Amino acid sequence: MRNEISLTRKSHFLGTKIRNLRKRNHLTMEDLSARCVRLDSENAPSVSYLSMIERGKRTPSVDMLRVIAAVFQKELDWFLDDTPSDEAIVPQKGRRGGLDGMVLEPGFLFSGDILQIAIPEMLSQTGTSGRQFAQLLIRAYQEYHQNHFPDLERAAEDIGNKQLALSVEELVRLAEAQGLKIRWFSEAPKTVIDAHGISGQRVITSYLEGPGKLALNEILKTSPTRMKYDLGVHIGHCVLHNSDGYNNVLSIGSASAADAAPIQSGSVNAQDILQAWREFEASFFAGALLCPKVPFRQLLDRQGYEVGVHKLAQVSPSVAMRRMTVVSPYPHWHYFDAYAPGKLKAVYRGNGIPLPWGNMRTVADPCQHWSVFRMITEPKDGSAAQISLLDTENQTRIYCCESVRVRDLAGNNRVLCAGIDLNPAIEAQGEDAAELAASLKQVCVANGGEVDIPAPIKRKLHTISRILNINWLERGLQQQARLICARGAVCPRSPSCYDGCKGGKADD
Incomplete structure (x- = not known):
């Protein structure tokens, strides 16, 4: 009896461990139960009992x-x-898209009932609105699925017939085919202050003002690519949601309509989360409509994934760069859309790259060695490619990104950045990516944090660039490699860049 009691008090992770072991060994519950029966039929668990053990509903006997x-x-x-290691209890599904998951154990503390109580309280205490939480949920879902939503792709392809470079006139006809009647309104950009006290310009570009009535701002006539995106979003909502409950207002600016509103309590409204999800689906649909997967991938392949491909596709740079992360056969991408002084408006991290600063908070001094941030503070014409070294999970990883500075319709400067994690590509060629990255980091540290890439490493990475067919990777190799950090970790440079960073002070 004492052994049984002791087992009950020490078995909080037991079900998860058994489930992970079973899955890692490619066994079904039927397989495991049958294996147990062959060893000891009297004490072997049935399939149903094994299921309850894995879900934490039952504790097995000794x-x-x-x-x-x-x-x-x-x-x-x-x-x-x-447990001897965290790996023993981390579910495989917690490591999708290169992202780390959180161990929701012990199960009795992470039950649905307890989370329903704890999450609103956490949001209230941290000043996080329900809408902001919804955006985090959607981003996590997007990254977990590595940006692959075939049902949305198919829906867009059915409407656009996989046609690349649709004209404004063609998109207007598609909108009218969905029963939308367009009227024009005039509204100039306005100065707004977001929830963090940051001032910026914002302009409303379009909205549905009633069933079948689409209002477009005259300012869109100066930007056909943005007009096409807005039309694509509204077409997507008609196709996917039949315009039910649709009250989304599309806007451009460093402070969106949601940002400009004061943060309310941390209550999570299911309808708000559903609305945010519908907005994401319609936005993804618009990208798939404007840049259908197969023809856009073929175009990218011919152009070596140059950002300038957006001109040939007749879309904005942001649409083109976001679609790169979706259609590329190489899955390890990231994408940032940043406004000054320290605001991320869009984030995608299919490779699990740490966030440089939160998209719900603004910091005045992000690591300026990230290309996307350096271009905000040091304007540069054209695009900029950069090889970067970043410590994550006690390992150095090599990234390459291409950043481009643009000005939006509201008059704000933005920097768009698309990048890739090179470690998986290096390993695919039989090289030790961790060792190569560590050696490059060593010479970077010895030279103050930036260094010309040594010839042997450059040759290996040049081979990778040819295999991946990404031109800006080759250009990045001609620049100095830079050490970057996520601003919450210990600065890898000596001397460190920020006061307090050397001791590991977390600023974000």
């Missing part, structure tokens, strides 16, 4: 656990709470 342990050749103590 004898039953011994049978399961024998299948996986583990000691009995391994299954108890004193």
Whole structure:
């Protein structure tokens, strides 16, 4: 009896460990139950009982656990709470798209009922609005699925017939085919202050003012690419949601309509989350309509993934760069859309790159060695390619990005950045990516944080650039490699860039 009580008090991670072991060994619950029966039919778990064990609804007896342990050749103590490593309890699904998941164990503390109470309280205490939380949920969902939403792609392709470089006139006809009647209104950009006290210019570009009535701002006539995007979003909402409950207002600026409103309590409204999700779906649809997957991938391949491909596709640079992360056969991309002084309006991290600063908070001094931030403070014409080294998960990774400075319709300067994680590509060629990155970091540190890439490493990365067919990777190799940090970690440079950074002070 004492052993049974002791097991119950030390079995909070047991179900998750068994589930992960089973999946890592490619066993179904039927397989595992059958294996246990062959070892000890009297103490073997049935499939239904095994399911309850994995979900934390039941605790096996000591004898039953011994049978399961024998299948996986583990000691009995391994299954108890004193786990030898985090990997033992981290579900595989918590590591999708290169992103780290959080271990929601012990299960009884992370039950749905408890989370329904705890999450609103957490949002209230941190000053996070329900809408901001919804955006975080959607971004996590997007990154978990590595930006792949085939149902949205198909819906857009059915409407646009996979035609690349649709004209404004063609998009107007598609909008009218969805029952939308267009009227024009005139509104100039206005100065607004977001929830963080940051001043910026914002202009409303379009909105649905009622069933079948689409209002477009005259200012869109000066930017056909933005007009096409707005039309694509509204067409997407008609196709995907039949315009039900649609009250989204499309705007441009460093402070959106949602940002400009004061942060309310942290209550999470299910309808608000659904609305935010519909906005994401319609935006993704617009990108897929304007840059259909196959023809846009072929165009990118012919142009070596140059950002200037947006001119050939007749879309904005932001649409083209976001679609790169979707259609490329190489999955390890990231994308940032940044406004001065320190605001990220859009983020995608399919490779798990740490956020340089939050998109719900603004910092005045982000790491200026990131290309996207340097271009905000040091304007540069054209685009800029950069090889960067960033420590993440106790390992140095090599990234390459291409950043471009643009001015939006509201008159704000923005920097768009698309980048890739090179470590997987290096490993695919049989090289030790961790060792190569560590050696490049070593010479960077020895030279104050920036260095011309040594010839042997440059040759290897040049080979990768040819295989991936990304021209700006080759250009990045001609520049100095730079050490960058996520502003919350220890600065890798010596001397460190920020006061307090050397001691690991977290600023974000």
